[in-house]
Amino acid sequence: MLIIQLSELGAVTKAERMRLPRHPVPVGIAFSGDGKTAYVAFSRNNTVAVIDAEARKVSRQVAVGMAPFGVVASRTHVFVTNRGGRRPVKSDTVAPSSGSMVATDPRTGSSVSGTLTAIDAQDFSTREVPVGLAPSALALSPDEKLLAVANGHADSISLVDAGSLRAKELKIETWPEGTLGSQPVATAFAPDGQTIYVACGGNNAIAIVRLEGLDLKLAGALPTGWFPSGVAVDTDGALRVINIKGVGNTAAQNGAFNSLQYEGSLERIPAPAAAQIMAGTREVRAANSPRFEPSGGVANLSSLGIRHVFFIIKENRTYDQVLGDIRKGNGDPELCVYGREITPNHHALAERYVLLDNFHTGGAISFDGHQWLMQAFVSDYVERAFAASPRGYAWNMSDxxxxxxxGFFWQSAKRPLDVRVYGEFSLPARWDPATQNTVDMNERDELSWGEYWKHYKEGTWRSVVGERSGVPALAKMLSPSYPHNSTSIPDQIRAEEFLRELTGREKSGQMPNLSVITLDEDHTNGTSPGSPTPRAMVADNDLALGRIVEGISKSRFWPQSLILVVEDDAQDGFDHVDGHRTVALAIGPHIRRGLVDSNFYTHTGMVRTIQDIFEIPPRTRYASNARAMTSVFTPETDLKPYRCLPARIALDEMNPPLASLKGKPLWAARQSLAMNWSHPxxxxxxxxxxxxxxxxxxxETPYPGR
Known part of the structure; x- marks a missing residue:
């Protein structure tokens, strides 16, 4: 923990760190009235630590609920929110969360409870009361009689009597009504104790709640920056709001953009008058209810008769990096590093079907990118942990x-959908063909790229790859023999395994409605000796994509198929339009041919497209407000199959050994070797x-943006 001392003017006079053993992840903190004791939520320990502020020593830990987060202290009690809710009992379905097991919904894998624990400051006895799902920050009223708890996954706040712990709940609306996504994440009382300000990360707004006797009333909202995560109130009633993503700026310098250039913001909002609240409410509602002009194409996507969607997710490239050399699109060839020579299939598919030159990711990194694509939702739990992920980098939703x-975007379907997952949600495992079961393994058990490549060339790869589900509720959907996500495993093995299963489905005539497929070699391993060159790994990814598309297009399922391809994020490169612009492809008999489509589309728009095809009601505000990709479709049918183009460079073109390098190439190789490539x-x-x-x-070429 960082401990700082301030002067009377607020200047830092001293800074020191208090070391905490075994990575407890300290989060919320509150002090006793005399300032001698600090109460700190140890998130991974499921405890509240009582710390002697003068001795800098933990005197005890008090067991509370799962993943404690927010802490406030009154004269007599300490109150803490538990994001993971109560501790699970034997009858619960459970799933992992950073070393602990949390009670979860058996269908979705999401946590099923949220609680508030009250700790007696004298004897440290505890009481626990249910509140909404995913409670995060909380506030204590000026008279210490009431607690306002923000429930991020319930779109509500809980008002709790600090003495009796009786609670009432108020929904914080989002738009469209009835969908999930206002995401209340922090609260603050006005000085008079009669108004509660609620930071709503999903609405990009501060909701205003009035206390009228024993009743709560939603009075309106004020617009903020992107994803407000904290709010405080001055003695004069002015608000201080912190926004995790500021205004969404991804500009570097010299005209280049990168998704990792994000910046937060801190804003001051004067105490709002009635007229400001009315105007702010109109603005927030309008901003959360976008209306897109018709983009043409086919409005009723379910009318096309598409029964099989193949959703292929790749890793980390911008539009300009790959397709910036296609002249008819809005590209910058100067920023193109994996052009036609390296990605002939990407280019052929973009030119044969629709070149999407205005498609943007929802996320900035894999942590949130995969969640936008699978859920059309990203929790404040992820948004807050963006920079460091202290409870674990659960890109695969294994937390x-x-x-x-x-739940996941297909789980609200009105009629049953058959879903098959290849690689998404995966944890390391190895398929045993003899027993027809997976064998658990960890990252240390992985082979080198060269060893996996040798198995591929010799046809013995099936016994050395596999996967298990990071989301236990989805385990039955996963293909256990498909390789888990690791850049040590060539994408040719992934293509081979998918095509092997496709051959079996050709014989049976049974094909899932939705197949989610990951191909991750375009992430690359940098210039690590022992790994292929970056361009060889991108070429491997390109060839695997081409082979899969060819296989589907020559199958009996092709007339009723759609293939959608997208990167999970665009962080590892530059783009001249925006740091989130990325590569996306739409392929199939009902996709228009030879056109450039510059309509603004996003991750959630692609999800919404799949939902509209299968008539799946969107349950999050992000999917509900997203623009389906109707313009890429045509009612006409063209069944011509695709012929995969061969790789133009050797897929086993290897990075040179350290001994042969000097200067910047040596630095690059050493940096690459120091990185952990087993996790995206x-x-x-x-x-x-x-x-x-x-x-x-x-x-010697200058790096963009610097």
């Missing part, structure tokens, strides 16, 4: 607290971006 209470993005992206740029353009 139950990341899972939306609305568990690397220094700013360093990797430089390595990839210089590897492609030459180490």
């Amino acid at each position: 139950a607290l990341t899972v939306s209470p609305a 993005d568990d690397i220094r992206a700013d360093v990797l971006n430089r390595i990839l740029w210089w590897d492609a353009k030459g180490f």
Whole structure:
């Protein structure tokens, strides 16, 4: 923990750190009235630590609920919110969350309770009361009689009597009504105790709640920056609001953009008058209810008779990096590093079907990118942990607290959908063909890229790859013999396994409605000796995509199929339009041919497209407000199959050994070797971006944006 001392003017006079053993992840903090004791929520320990502020020593830990977060202290009690709710009992379905098990919904895998614990400051006895799902920050009224708890996954606040712990709940609306997504994450009382300000990360707003006797009334809202996560009130009633993503600026310098250039913001809002609240409410409602002009194409997507959607998710490229050399699109060839020579299939598919040159990711990194694509929702739990992910980098939603209470985007279907998952949600495992079961493994058990490549060339790869589900509720959907996400495993093995299963489905005539497929080699391993060159790994990814598309297009399922391809994020490169602009492809008999489509589309728009095809009601405000990609479709049918183009460079073109390098190439190789490639993005992206740029353009070429 960082401890600072301030002067009377607020200047930092001293800073020191208090070391805490075994990574407890301290989050919420409150002090006793005399300032001698600090109460700190130890999130991973499921405790509140009582710390002697003068001795800098933990005197005890008090067991509370799961994943404690917000803390406030009155004269007699300490109150803490538990994001994961009560401790699970034997009859619960459970799922992991940063080393603990949390009670979860057996269908979605999302946590099923949220609680508030009251700790007696004298004897440390505890009482626990249910509140809404995913309670986060809380506030104590000036007279210490009431607590206002923000419930991020319930779209509500709970008003709790600090003495009796009786609670009442008020919904904080979002738009469209009836969907999930206002995400209240912090609260603050006005000085008179009669108004509660609620930071709503999903609405990008401060909701205003009035206390009228024993009743709560939603009085309106004020607009903020992108995802407000904290609010405080001055003695004069003015608000201080902190916004995690500021205004969404991704500009670097010299005209280039990168999604990792995000910046937060702090704003001051004067105490709002009635007229300001009325105007602010209109603005917030309008901002959360976008109305897009018709984009043409086919409005009623379910009328096309598409029965099979193949949703292919790749890793981390911008539009300009890959397709910036296609002249008819809005590209910058100077920023193109993996052009036609390296990605012939991406280029052929974009030119044969629709070139989408205005498609943007919802997320900035894999942590939130995969969640936008699978849930059309990202929790404040993820948004708050964006920079460091202290409870674990659960890009695969292997932490139950990341899972939306609305479930995954297909789970609200009116009629049963058959879903098959290849790679998404995966944890390391190995398929045993003899027993027809997976064998658990960890990252240390992985082979090198060269060993996996040898198995691929010799046809023995099936016994060395596999996956298990990071979301236990989805385990039956996963293909256990498909390789888990690791850049040590060539994408040719992934293509081979998918095509092997496709051959079996050709014989049976049974194909899932939705297939989610990951291909992750375009992430690259930098210039690590022992790994292929970055361009060879991107070429591997391109060839795997081409093979899968060819296989589907030559199958019996092709007339009723759609293939959608997208990157999970665009962090590892630059783009001249925006840091979130990325590569997206739409492929199929009902996709228009040879056109450039510059309509603004996003991750959630692609999800909404799938939902509209299968008539799945969107349950989050993000999916409900998203623009389905109607313009890429045509009612006409063209069944011509696709022929995969061969790779133009060797897929086993290897990075040179350290002994042969010097100067910047040696630095790049050493930096690459120091990175952990077994997890998406568990690397220094700013360093990797430089390595990839210089590897492609030459180490003397100036790096964009600097």
